[in-house]
Amino acid sequence: MIQRIQTLYLLAALSVNIIFMFAPLASDAQNKRVFADHTFTLALGVLTSVGLLYSIFLFSNRKRQMLACKMVGVATLSELAVALFGFTLNSSSGFSSQSWGTILPLSALVMIYLAYRAINRDEKLVRSADRLR
Numbered sequence: 001m002i003q004r005i006q007t008l009y010l011l012a013a014l015s016v017n018i019i020f021m022f023a024p025l026a027s028d029a030q031n032k033r034v035f036a037d038h039t040f041t042l043a044l045g046v047l048t049s050v051g052l053l054y055s056i057f058l059f060s061n062r063k064r065q066m067l068a069c070k071m072v073g074v075a076t077l078s079e080l081a082v083a084l085f086g087f088t089l090n091s092s093s094g095f096s097s098q099s100w101g102t103i104l105p106l107s108a109l110v111m112i113y114l115a116y117r118a119i120n121r122d123e124k125l126v127r128s129a130d131r132l133r
Contacts, residue, residue, distance in 0.1 A: 006065075006122070007056055009115035013108040014052040017076070020108070021045040023101030025083055044079040048072055052112075062123045069116040073109060080105040 021042060055068035
């Protein structure tokens with residue numbers, strides 16, 4: 001259901017995650033941009049995107065949607081860690097500067113957290129309404 005705020009947060013996190021897969025992460029010493037083009041990083045990006053899409057369609061089961069948000073948050077953290085540390089370990093010359101692509105998973109994590117809070121707020125509202133019946 002698109003009119004729910006958590007769905008909008010999850011859609012924004014999905015779009016940011018898709019942009020992350022094609023964004024430059026850093027520049028090396030030769031001023032050449034480094035992208036997230038390793039197979040494992042792209043696989044984690046696709047897995048995270050599928051998880052976000054799955055959690056959007058779990059609007060009828062809020063407990064599962066909260067669990068899916070937690071799992072997607074962990075996948076996003078691991079995606080960021082693999083992208084940054086994998087390039088750092090494999091790069092012989094090192095990175096001279098990071099690019100705007102490294103901020104994207106962090107902003108996706110914030111959006112996932114906001115969606116989780118909104119889902120939890122809905123769950124508390126439903127529980128309080130059930131108590132009144």
